[in-house]
Amino acid sequence: MSDDSGAARFKAEVLVHLDAAANLARWLLRNPVEAEDVVQEAVLRAFSYYPSFRGVNARAWLLQIVRNAAYAVMKKTRGIHMVKLHEDASDNAESAWGIDLVDPAGDPESLLMQQETRREIDALLGALPVELRECIILREFEELSYREIAEITAVPIGTVMSRLWRARRLLSEAAGVKEPAR
Amino acid sequence: MSMRDGCDKVLLLQAEFDGELDAAQSIAITRHRESCACCRDAWQRLVETRRTLRDRASYHKASAVLGQRLDQALASAARAAGREAGLPDRGLSEAGHDTRRRPWLAFAPWWRPALGFAAGAAAAAIAILLFFQPLATTEIADLVVASHVRSMQPGHLLDVASNDQHNVKPWFDGKVDFAPPVKNLADQGFPLVGGRLDYLQDRNVAALVYRSGPHLINVLIWPSEVAEGGEPRQLDKGGFNILHWQEGGMVVWVVSDLDAAKLQNFVTIWRNHD
Numbered sequence: 001m002s003d004d005s006g007a008a009r010f011k012a013e014v015l016v017h018l019d020a021a022a023n024l025a026r027w028l029l030r031n032p033v034e035a036e037d038v039v040q041e042a043v044l045r046a047f048s049y050y051p052s053f054r055g056v057n058a059r060a061w062l063l064q065i066v067r068n069a070a071y072a073v074m075k076k077t078r079g080i081h082m083v084k085l086h087e088d089a090s091d092n093a094e095s096a097w098g099i100d101l102v103d104p105a106g107d108p109e110s111l112l113m114q115q116e117t118r119r120e121i122d123a124l125l126g127a128l129p130v131e132l133r134e135c136i137i138l139r140e141f142e143e144l145s146y147r148e149i150a151e152i153t154a155v156p157i158g159t160v161m162s163r164l165w166r167a168r169r170l171l172s173e174a175a176g177v178k179e180p181a182r
Numbered sequence: 183m184s185m186r187d188g189c190d191k192v193l194l195l196q197a198e199f200d201g202e203l204d205a206a207q208s209i210a211i212t213r214h215r216e217s218c219a220c221c222r223d224a225w226q227r228l229v230e231t232r233r234t235l236r237d238r239a240s241y242h243k244a245s246a247v248l249g250q251r252l253d254q255a256l257a258s259a260a261r262a263a264g265r266e267a268g269l270p271d272r273g274l275s276e277a278g279h280d281t282r283r284r285p286w287l288a289f290a291p292w293w294r295p296a297l298g299f300a301a302g303a304a305a306a307a308i309a310i311l312l313f314f315q316p317l318a319t320t321e322i323a324d325l326v327v328a329s330h331v332r333s334m335q336p337g338h339l340l341d342v343a344s345n346d347q348h349n350v351k352p353w354f355d356g357k358v359d360f361a362p363p364v365k366n367l368a369d370q371g372f373p374l375v376g377g378r379l380d381y382l383q384d385r386n387v388a389a390l391v392y393r394s395g396p397h398l399i400n401v402l403i404w405p406s407e408v409a410e411g412g413e414p415r416q417l418d419k420g421g422f423n424i425l426h427w428q429e430g431g432m433v434v435w436v437v438s439d440l441d442a443a444k445l446q447n448f449v450t451i452w453r454n455h456d
Contacts, residue, residue, distance in 0.1 A: 006260070007256060007257075007260040010256070011256075015252070015256075018244045018248075018249070018252070019241075019243040019244050021244070022242055022243055022244035022245075022248065023241050023242045023243065026242035027242070032242075035242070036244075036245065036247075036248045036251075039244065039248060040248065040251055040252060040255065043252055043255075043256070044252075044255055044256070044259060047256060047259055048259070117238070118238050118239070118240060121234060121235070121238045121239045122239055122240050125235070125239055127331050127334075128328070128331070129324050129327055129328055129331070129419075129420050130420070131324060132324070132328065136235070139200065140232055140235045140236060141235075141236075141239075141241060145200075145202065146197070146200065146202055159321075161193050161196065161197065162193065164196065164200075165192065165193055165196055166324075166325070166328060168196075168227070168228060168231050170328055170331075170332055171231050171234070171235070172227045172230070172231045173332065174332060175231070175234055
């Protein structure tokens with residue numbers, strides 16, 4: 001194949017999944033600049049591997065490369081992210097760090113329902129441990145199968161399932177998804 | 183009942199929700215759901231959580247700027263590859279990597295046609311895999327950090343707010359099938375704030391909450407299955423410091439954003455306090 005048609009095929013088969021790659025990187029890194037750098041690096045890496053790519057699932061393949069690149073960055077800049085997690089957590093639970101710890105909100109359920117804005121949901125999602133966050137992003141946003149998620153995140157399917165469950169339970173509880181009356 | 187509480191079929195229920203089960207399993211779990219209040223409730227929560235995420239969480243598409251940057255980078259990468267005819271996977275100068283040394287990804291065996299096959303076989307294997315996986319330390323650490331993070335969400339910190347261990351200790355009676363050691367360390371600078379019932383994997387655990395200045399310390403306690411001695415072991419996970427050990431037939435995990443030395447100090451005081 002000529003390089004031109006290789007590039008064209010790469011665009012048609014792999015680069016069409018650029019939004020999925022950008023979304024995953026952004027949710028893993030929680031920083032738009034770092035995320036775009038990681039996506040660029042991952043796409044170029046994918047392009048260089050592409051001639052030997054024989055798979056059928058280019059989206060999962062690209063997402064795996066993005067995920068590996070993002071983890072490499074997180075490993076390097078871990079200190080920064082440790083701080084960020086705290087900021088995120090206190091962002092959406094302002095009083096948790098303050099002095100009124102002993103005074104739980106009067107009606108947390110309805111309060112949470114009101115606060116259930118995009119920013120709130122984003123903050124909850126961002127506050128999940130990254131292992132849980134990546135599972136829920138890949139499942140709910142990209143609608144990948146357990147098998148695909150297991151392979152992208154390099155863990156057994158059973159682990160994917162329990163992580164998904166934990167992620168959903170944490171989100172459900174934290175977002176105050178209304179408990180059905182019994 | 184809620185997603186906290188366990189029918190042991192919740193992960194199969196979730197697999198059904200995610201379209202991972204074959205027809206026979208799907209029928210079985212659907213039938214089960216009709217007779218299990220816990221699973222009906224859990225299903226409702228799965229539905230609502232998905233709707234909340236898909237409707238309300240941000241999806242970060244690639245920016246136009248990134249698209250342009252990639253177009254340029256790919257064009258020059260393609261030119262470079264053209265000049266290096268015969269070496270199509272030549273490393274790209276823009277990426278700063280010599281990819282020839284890293285062919286593992288392109289040849290990763292998992293990638294090949296296994297995807298389709300997996301669906302059926304996996305469904306059968308799933309149930310077995312799930313329920314018998316022993317939890318590794320890092321998995322427990324994940325859960326402990328998740329519990330700590332969750333405790334910082336509004337309204338989730340405490341079930342019983344009291345700085346008196348004589349209120350906190352009896353509160354756990356009937357909620358957990360063991361008696362957690364509740365100690366107040368106010369005199370040593372770590373006032374007890376209260377207690378909470380928490381849930382890690384498949385068991386109820388007692389969570390004690392202490393404060394050190396503006397920092398929270400969660401102490402999670404549950405009975406140990408395997409006796410194991412030794413000094414507290416230290417971990418850090420997602421920016422939180424963790425110490426865990428066993429004593430008196432209990433597993434104790436302490437998690438906080440407090441710095442490692444101060445948390446160690448807390449643990450020393452906690453362990454030496456009667």
